[in-house]
Amino acid sequence: MNMRNQWPVLPIVAGLASGLLTGCGSETGDSGGSGSSVVMGMSDDVLATDPASGYDPGSWLLFNNVFQSLLSFPKSGTEPEPEAAKECAFTDTQTKVYKCTLQDGLKFSNGDALTSKDVKFSFDRMLKINDDSGPAIMFPMLDTVDAPDGKTVVFHLKYADATFPSKIASGAGSIVDHQQYAADGLRRDGEAVGSGPYKLDSFSKDQAVFSVNDSYKGTAKVQNSGVKLKFFHGDQAGLKNALLSNQIDVAYRGLAADDIADIENNASTGLGINVVEGSSAEVQHLVFNMDDPVAGKLGVRKAIAYLLDRDALVNEVYEDTATPLYSIIPAGITGHNTSFFDTYGARPSKPKAEAALRAEGITGKVKLTLWSTPSRYGPSTDAEFKAIAKQLNASGLFDATVKSVAFDRYEADIAKGKYGVYVKGWVPDYPDPDNFTAPFFGKGNVLNNNFTNSTITGRLIPKTAAESDRSLTDADYGTLQDLVADELPVIPIWQAKQYAVVRDNVYGLEYCLDASTVFRFWEISKG
Numbered sequence: 001m002n003m004r005n006q007w008p009v010l011p012i013v014a015g016l017a018s019g020l021l022t023g024c025g026s027e028t029g030d031s032g033g034s035g036s037s038v039v040m041g042m043s044d045d046v047l048a049t050d051p052a053s054g055y056d057p058g059s060w061l062l063f064n065n066v067f068q069s070l071l072s073f074p075k076s077g078t079e080p081e082p083e084a085a086k087e088c089a090f091t092d093t094q095t096k097v098y099k100c101t102l103q104d105g106l107k108f109s110n111g112d113a114l115t116s117k118d119v120k121f122s123f124d125r126m127l128k129i130n131d132d133s134g135p136a137i138m139f140p141m142l143d144t145v146d147a148p149d150g151k152t153v154v155f156h157l158k159y160a161d162a163t164f165p166s167k168i169a170s171g172a173g174s175i176v177d178h179q180q181y182a183a184d185g186l187r188r189d190g191e192a193v194g195s196g197p198y199k200l201d202s203f204s205k206d207q208a209v210f211s212v213n214d215s216y217k218g219t220a221k222v223q224n225s226g227v228k229l230k231f232f233h234g235d236q237a238g239l240k241n242a243l244l245s246n247q248i249d250v251a252y253r254g255l256a257a258d259d260i261a262d263i264e265n266n267a268s269t270g271l272g273i274n275v276v277e278g279s280s281a282e283v284q285h286l287v288f289n290m291d292d293p294v295a296g297k298l299g300v301r302k303a304i305a306y307l308l309d310r311d312a313l314v315n316e317v318y319e320d321t322a323t324p325l326y327s328i329i330p331a332g333i334t335g336h337n338t339s340f341f342d343t344y345g346a347r348p349s350k351p352k353a354e355a356a357l358r359a360e361g362i363t364g365k366v367k368l369t370l371w372s373t374p375s376r377y378g379p380s381t382d383a384e385f386k387a388i389a390k391q392l393n394a395s396g397l398f399d400a401t402v403k404s405v406a407f408d409r410y411e412a413d414i415a416k417g418k419y420g421v422y423v424k425g426w427v428p429d430y431p432d433p434d435n436f437t438a439p440f441f442g443k444g445n446v447l448n449n450n451f452t453n454s455t456i457t458g459r460l461i462p463k464t465a466a467e468s469d470r471s472l473t474d475a476d477y478g479t480l481q482d483l484v485a486d487e488l489p490v491i492p493i494w495q496a497k498q499y500a501v502v503r504d505n506v507y508g509l510e511y512c513l514d515a516s517t518v519f520r521f522w523e524i525s526k527g
Helices: 057-066 116-129 164-169 236-244 257-265 298-307 310-316 339-344 350-359 381-394 407-415 454-466 470-487
Strands: 038-042 085-090 097-102 142-149 152-157 198-203 207-212 226-231 250-252 273-278 283-288 322-324 366-372 398-404 421-426 490-496 498-503
Touching: 038 236, 057 198, 057 207, 057 226, 097 116, 116 142, 116 152, 152 164, 236 250, 236 257, 257 273, 257 498, 298 339, 298 350, 298 366, 298 381, 298 490, 310 322, 310 381, 310 490, 339 470, 366 381, 381 398, 381 421, 454 470
Parallel strands: 038 226, 038 250, 366 398, 366 421
Antiparallel strands: 085 097, 097 152, 142 152, 198 207, 207 226, 250 498, 273 498, 283 421, 283 490, 322 490
């Protein structure tokens, strides 16, 4: 997600059904709420309360709890199921017309009825605003949206996209009240009106307060009476201390690896705190500018691939809070293979690295700068890149240094082609292999690294996108991953594990941490 901010992944259910999705959307949640309210802290900020703008982990956490989408991902599941919709299906064999029928009696938290007009308005508005920090980038395939009656929505796609159901099940599919939002501008008052399980009561720099939405009708069964979300703005020590001093019940996103390890090691000594580990498909890559005079040489990239010791990085820098990643599609996602393991091995090989450089005509040390940014892709990124530079230099083949800059400058410099080697992290928008390939290697990709491959863009991405049975894409995704391993526009480094640290009277966090990246407030209960 916009190369968003860190988390083994549960096995994915193969296939996005092109047939009818029915049944689950008719279940009515326990909208009255029960149990105590929960206080949660995280180091991420919520950058937007308007779904047409937010495209970051914090904002989507808010969207997934305040707004409904037509479909949603069930806990521990990766197959979208009806939520605001009663049923949805592709109505043609080309997967270009997608029709949804809404549930009866849907309402926004302010009492306004939710109809197909609101769904059409939400998508039309998002595309019209086309905010640079918004999710419109996910819908290049969307041509028009029709609302022929109050309960029917029909999406017409420009080209086949079998992953469309997953895209509208994400935070990008949030439905807003057409009477409360301008059609051509973002809402900037810090308020939000949705039809999800929670209402946003207040939003400020340091906290957001959510209460249970009594008007909600959907699949969620709310286990608490409200949530207070405190923002620690990257202050890892403050987040940890707030948990240890009982100021918060849950710490999510932002605890450093050594803090998690320390808490885990001391959990049995009476702290009253537990570490909950969940699955994740978050990944991190080393990215190469293919036009750079040094990193643009295949022999240099191969040498780095032969020297990178992922196990050492994961053990020493991340204290095993991540796992080594040997392909661009993470473990647990349909189509995953181990192309980089098969091609370059799991252990560093100086002889193979040296041979790659000599084949390129390079005989001296390769002078190289690794560019990092201190917190956007996790609090240990700078330390990780210093460890990578140390690995490269230990071979005697490189003279590598690390430079770290603030994220705004970092992104601007990448866009200008100033960096040869740099880091990018990715939190998926939806748990499908398409989301780990098309954004990186398709036309107008988010990496800004000047890589193009006509087989990938002309055949593999369109073919896999059009296949409704996702299990049948394995061979093509295998070919795509092998091509990336051969040409090396990126080197995958690790796949994160996902953690929450909770007081021992707090339950349900295991249902908030899965490959869908949906953090479900409603699953949390407090004794």
